[in-house]
Amino acid sequence: MDNALINRTIEFLLLPPGNLLLLLGLIVLLRKRKVLICTLLALGFLQIILFSLPITANKLMAGLEQQYPPQANLWNQTPLPEAIVVPGAGRNRGAIEYDGESTSISGIERLRYAALLHRKTGLPILLTGGQPLPNVRSEAELMRDVLVDEFNVPVRWLEKESHTTWQNAALSNKILQAESIKSAWLVTQAWHMPRSMMVFQHENITYQAASVSFGSIIPWSDLYMNWIPQPTALTRSMIAMHEWVGLLWYKLRQ
Known part of the structure; x- marks a missing residue:
């Protein structure tokens, strides 16, 4: 089992809804202590409700996304960087219409913006992403198919x-250094940018944020819906929590 899979498993068990399995285990072990069991059940229920509220998801996302706010006409800046770097964002393994596999929706968002930046500037593109399993195509190859x-x-x-993301950065930096590249745009979702910028920054390469998908700045038409639990809000909360935990983990590793 590789380190990435171990890390994902630990994260799954620490964050909701996966941590409900740990709560269930505690309930089984403590089945004779009814007050404690009721407390654990209440905590499990409340955390799901809390993370399912749009207002919670928006706050968690805003803390990430507003670190690198939207920038219009990024290609008009001077001086321009020397390259465009796009980290992988997972894959769609059930894309039968695309011969079985394709890049994920998040990956498409990144590639679309990278394509725009390239057309506006002519800067070369680096794609980074490996193989999660043997005998499958790498994320970088799947992304290349979309771009080309x-x-x-x-x-x-x-x-x-x-x-x-840590390996994305380390291996991309080696490639760019070998090509004498001193600066690059880093293209990823705004919620992913803080963690990415933390690990990509290199003493010999300056990275500039080229963020996409600022979900936390979209206003709700009906404000009361901020307080109604929704499955999409739970998903966004879990994405944000993954990033916050990742930021903490990377800071501890540095």
Whole structure:
């Protein structure tokens, strides 16, 4: 079992809804202590309700996204960086309409913006993302297919060995250093950017944020809906919590 899978398993058990399994285990062990069992059940129920509220999801997301706010016409900045780097965002393994596999929806968002930046500036693109399992194509190769075949945008470099954001950064930096690249745009979701910028920054390479998908700045038309539990809010809360835990973990590793 590789480190990435171990980390994901630990994260699943620590954060909701996976941590409900731990609560269930405690309830079984403490089945004779009724007051404590009721307390654990209440805590499990309340955490799901809390993370399912849109207002909770928005607050968690805003704390991440507003660190690198939206920028219009990024290609007009001077001086321009020397490259565009796009980390992988997972894959869709059930994409039968695309011969079995394709990049994820989040990956498409990143690639679309990278294609726009390339068309506006002509900067070369590096795609980074490895293989989660043997005998499958890397995320970098799947992303290249989208850029080349669908956006008609060339790809200069592929990094096909990484499994985590940390590895994305380390291996991409090696490629760019070998090409004497000193600066690059980093393209990823706004909620993913703080953790990405933390690990990508290198003493010899300056990265600039090129964020996409600012979900926390979209106002709700009916404000009372902020207080109604929703499954989409739970998903966004869990994405944000994954990033906050990742930021803490990376800070501890540094």
